[in-house]
Every structure is written in C-alpha cells, then in structure tokens.
Amino acid sequence: MSSILIVDDERDIRELIGDILRDEGFTVRLAANADECIAEINAEEPALMILDIWLKDSRMDGIDILKTVKRDNPDVPVVIISGHGNIEIAVAAIKQGAYDFIEKPFNIDQLMVVVLRAMETSRLRRENSDLRRRDVSSSEMLGQSPAYKVLKAQLEKVTKSNGRVMLTGPAGSGKEMAARFIHANSNRASAPFVSVSSATIEPERMEEVLFGRETSDRGIEKGLLEQAHGGVVYFDEVADMPLGTQSKILRVLVEQQFSRAGGADKVRVDLRVISSTTRDLRSEISAGRFRQELYDRLNVVPIPVPSLEDRREDIPHLTRHFVEMFHATQGLPLRDLSPEAEALLQTMQWPGNVRQLRNVIERVLILGDSNGPIEARELPGRDVATDGDGRLVLGGAMATLPLREARELFEKEYLLTQINRFGGNISRTANFVGMERSALHRKLKSLGVVTTAKLGGRTARLEDDEDDDEGGED
Numbered sequence: 001m002s003s004i005l006i007v008d009d010e011r012d013i014r015e016l017i018g019d020i021l022r023d024e025g026f027t028v029r030l031a032a033n034a035d036e037c038i039a040e041i042n043a044e045e046p047a048l049m050i051l052d053i054w055l056k057d058s059r060m061d062g063i064d065i066l067k068t069v070k071r072d073n074p075d076v077p078v079v080i081i082s083g084h085g086n087i088e089i090a091v092a093a094i095k096q097g098a099y100d101f102i103e104k105p106f107n108i109d110q111l112m113v114v115v116l117r118a119m120e121t122s123r124l125r126r127e128n129s130d131l132r133r134r135d136v137s138s139s140e141m142l143g144q145s146p147a148y149k150v151l152k153a154q155l156e157k158v159t160k161s162n163g164r165v166m167l168t169g170p171a172g173s174g175k176e177m178a179a180r181f182i183h184a185n186s187n188r189a190s191a192p193f194v195s196v197s198s199a200t201i202e203p204e205r206m207e208e209v210l211f212g213r214e215t216s217d218r219g220i221e222k223g224l225l226e227q228a229h230g231g232v233v234y235f236d237e238v239a240d241m242p243l244g245t246q247s248k249i250l251r252v253l254v255e256q257q258f259s260r261a262g263g264a265d266k267v268r269v270d271l272r273v274i275s276s277t278t279r280d281l282r283s284e285i286s287a288g289r290f291r292q293e294l295y296d297r298l299n300v301v302p303i304p305v306p307s308l309e310d311r312r313e314d315i316p317h318l319t320r321h322f323v324e325m326f327h328a329t330q331g332l333p334l335r336d337l338s339p340e341a342e343a344l345l346q347t348m349q350w351p352g353n354v355r356q357l358r359n360v361i362e363r364v365l366i367l368g369d370s371n372g373p374i375e376a377r378e379l380p381g382r383d384v385a386t387d388g389d390g391r392l393v394l395g396g397a398m399a400t401l402p403l404r405e406a407r408e409l410f411e412k413e414y415l416l417t418q419i420n421r422f423g424g425n426i427s428r429t430a431n432f433v434g435m436e437r438s439a440l441h442r443k444l445k446s447l448g449v450v451t452t453a454k455l456g457g458r459t460a461r462l463e464d465d466e467d468d469d470e471g472g473e474d
C-alpha cells in the first residue's frame with residue numbers, strides 16, 4: 001500500500017501524527033523540511049501528503065512546497081496543517097490546490113476524517129487518471145436562470161470584438177469559465193488562452209514571469225504575455241497585481257510591446273486582455289492599491305458574473321452536471337438527488353459559489369455509502385440554520401433584535417431565498433411557501449421588497465407569470 005508523507009518541522013507533531021496513522025494501518029514516512037520532503041517524493045510518490053504550512057529552517061515554506069507538488073505531482077492530495085487563527089493562509093493553500101486543511105490543535109477524529117477522505121480521493125484519482133484527462137467540464141457553461149441568461153447574452157456580444165473585458169463577481173462564481181467562453185467563441189479560439197494569477201506568483205518574479213528574460217547562457221525564455229501572442233491573456237484577480245507591475249502592464253497595453261528582462265529588443269504582442277476581480281476596484285483605487293489608468297484601460301466592457309445565491313434556480317441542473325462529471329472522470333457513483341436534498345442545496349448559503357457546490361458534490365459522492373438518491377442528511381449541516389434536532393440556531397445580528405425586527409429579517413431572507421430559487425416566479429414561490437399569490441405580494445411590499453429588490457447586496461428579480469397588478473392589491 002502506498003504511503004502517507006508527513007512534513008512538519010516540529011518533531012513531536014510529526015511523530016504523533018505518524019503514530020496515529022500507523023495505528024490505523026497506514027504506512028508513514030516523515031520529513032522535517034523541504035529538502036527531506038522533496039527527496040521522499042522523488043524516492044516514491046506518496047498517496048497523500050500532510051504538510052505543515054509553517055516550516056522553520058527550511059529552504060521553502062509550506063506554500064512553496066505545495067506549489068512544487070501541485071506542479072510536479074498533481075495527483076497527490078495535500079492536506080495542510082495550519083496554526084489556530086491562520087484561516088487565511090489555509091484558504092490561500094486551498095486556492096493553490098491543497099485538498100483540505102486541519103487546524104492546530106486538532107483531535108484524532110478530525111484528522112482521521114480528513115485523511116480517510118483524502119486517501120479515497122487519491123485512490124480514485126489513480127484509478128481514473130486516464131479518464132480524468134478528458135475535461136468534461138471545460139467548455140460547458142451551465143445556467144438557464146434569468147441572471148445567467150443575462151450573463152451569457154453579454155458574453156455573446158463581446159466574443160466577436162477585441163474589447164477588453166472586466167469580469168466581476170465573487171470567488172468561484174465562474175469568472176474564468178466566462179473568460180474561456182469568450183476565448184472559445186472568438187476568432188482567437190485556435191490561439192492560446194493564458195491565465196495569469198498574480199496571487200500565485202512571487203511579486204519579485206512577476207515581471208520575469210510575465211515578460212520573460214534573456215540571458216547569455218540560457219538564451220530567450222518567453223514570458224506568459226509572449227506565450228499568449230495571438231490569443232487571450234486572462235488576469236485572474238487583477239487587484240492582486242503589485243503596483244509596480246500594474247504600471248508595466250499599463251505600458252504594454254498602450255505600446256503593445258515590451259522588453260524581456262535583460263533583453264534590449266522590443267517584443268511586439270497581439271493580445272486580447274480579459275481581467276477579473278472579486279473586489280471593488282474603485283475602493284482599491286481610493287486606497288492607492290490600484291492604478292486608475294490601468295482600471296480605465298481594463299474596464300472597457302464590465303460584465304458582472306452572478307453569485308450562485310443569485311441563481312438558485314440553476315442549482316439542481318449544476319448538481320446533476322457535477323454528478324455526471326465525477327462519474328465520467330473519477331468513476332464515482334451516478335446518483336439522483338432526493339427532493340429534500342435538492343431543496344436544501346437550493347436554500348443554503350454558498351459563499352464559495354459554483355466551486356463550493358462542485359466540492360460538496362464530490363465529497364458527498366466519495367463519502368456516500370449508497371447508490372440511491374443523495375439525501376439531505378448527507379449534505380453539510382453547518383450552513384443550515386437548524387441543528388441536528390431541527391432547532392433553529394440563531395446567530396449574528398438576528399439574536400440581538402426585538403422579536404418584530406427579527407421576524408421581519410427572517411421573513412425577508414426566507415422569501416428572497418425562495419424567490420431566487422424559483423427564478424423570480426411569484427406563483428411558484430407562493431405555492432411552495434403556502435400563501436396566496438396576492439398575499440405574498442402584499443407581504444413582500446410590506447417588507448420593502450420591490451419588483452427588482454435589492455436587500456443586503458443581493459437581488460431578487462420578481463417575474464410575474466400572470467397578468468398581475470401588484471399595486472392594485474393594496
């Protein structure tokens with residue numbers, strides 16, 4: 001059986017985890033720093049790596065080791081150990097491809113749940129590595145909700161032009177997918193699509209990575225911009241780009257040319273630029289972190305990508321798509337969705353958007369022990385506002401409000417969620433919530449929800465399916 005590699009500079013922790021896993025029947029190898037870790041991987045690829053993100057006395061820190069492993073051994077799942085309160089680093093590690101993280105101090109049960117799940121993923125990945133190369137998901141942009149149809153119509157319009165597009169929207173909502181859609185449907189489709197993720201490039205290496213370099217011994221090494229020549233360069237989260245690089249990119253956009261590091265000649269490139277951001281670039285500009293001139297150049301056609309919560313109607317379709325995809329690529333069971341599970345998926349919170357939905361489905365399929373429909377109890381409970389006994393769990397502001405305001409807040413959130421789930425269709429919403437349509441209209445009005453409602457930054461489009469006069473009912 002293949003082994004688990006534990007990388008931690010603290011000997012006690014390394015050995016403790018090693019002992020626990022050995023007791024559970026795993027073969028274990030230990031490494032104290034980057035060099036030992038790389039040597040172990042080169043000797044034999046482990047089935048799983050458990051990596052402390054803070055490594056003292058090591059040539060590379062945990063994130064660098066993670067990047068190297070994801071580049072050279074992409075099939076090895078990496079579970080990160082992070083110190084208490086380092087959630088941001090753990091999230092960054094997940095973005096870099098870590099499988100999951102455990103926070104110190106952890107107990108044996110928590111460790112084992114994560115390890116068993118990761119080992120199962122590892123096994124399936126190996127078994128299906130050929131199939132997996134076929135990326136079923138690459139081009140299908142799924143969504144029929146009103147919000148997604150607006151997005152697709154906007155994307156269609158820009159495919160034929162060369163205009164610079166700025167995609168805005170929360171993490172995991174599908175911005176890169178939208179950028180790839182533009183590329184695939186444009187006259188640049190046969191030329192490269194090159195994605196530049198500033199967050200994953202060391203600031204000091206940024207320019208070399210983007211512009212390439214020329215040295216006497218190695219000759220010309222092309223940077224990402226040159227590699228994208230004729231095609232599309234996608235700046236993923238432009239707000240992460242260091243200010244110095246922003247100025248240089250601005251110059252490239254103006255002059256359409258640049259020099260490689262250490263090179264004298266100008267390199268001309270023909271590029272279409274698409275950028276994305278999850279942040280409000282105007283406040284980044286006010287805070288002096290983003291250059292106004294670059295913003296003006298990149299933001300020629302701004303296109304918002306809706307959050308998953310703004311298109312709850314699409315959730316069942318996306319879920320079935322992911323089930324089929326994991327079946328085709330990883331051999332996971334092809335399971336239906338029970339009506340309760342569907343309703344839960346459509347009403348829960350999705351801060352991580354489509355990516356989170358995809359991960360939830362993958363986990364359910366890996367952990368599930370039946371081939372029957374996916375049930376609500378298999379879905380993550382922490383996003384649901386009821387505890388195991390069905391009691392409502394109050395949190396945040398809700399718990400501090402007088403009853404009347406708390407009730408209104410609940411009613412607003414509940415009704416908006418349902419309306420979104422039914423794509424803005426009032427009759428279907430009324431039917432589900434058990435109210436007369438006219439009574440629902442009155443309720444919405446009294447709660448201050450209007451035809452295009454904006455509440456807490458979220459919008460609900462209300463679509464009336466019958467000739468209805470909202471105003472006439474009051």
Ligand SMILES: Nc1ncnc2c1ncn2[C@@H]1O[C@H](COP(=O)(O)OP(=O)(O)OP(=O)(O)O)[C@@H](O)[C@H]1O
Nearest residue numbers: 137140141142170171172173174175176177354355
């Ligand atoms: N409409 C869709 N249909 C099918 N899959 C989708 C759709 N939108 C997003 N996905 C999937 O969701 C995941 C996240 O999408 P993507 O990377 O495009 O999001 P993003 O907004 O660029 O994320 P980030 O801001 O974190 O870079 C990907 O696996 C993608 O394939």
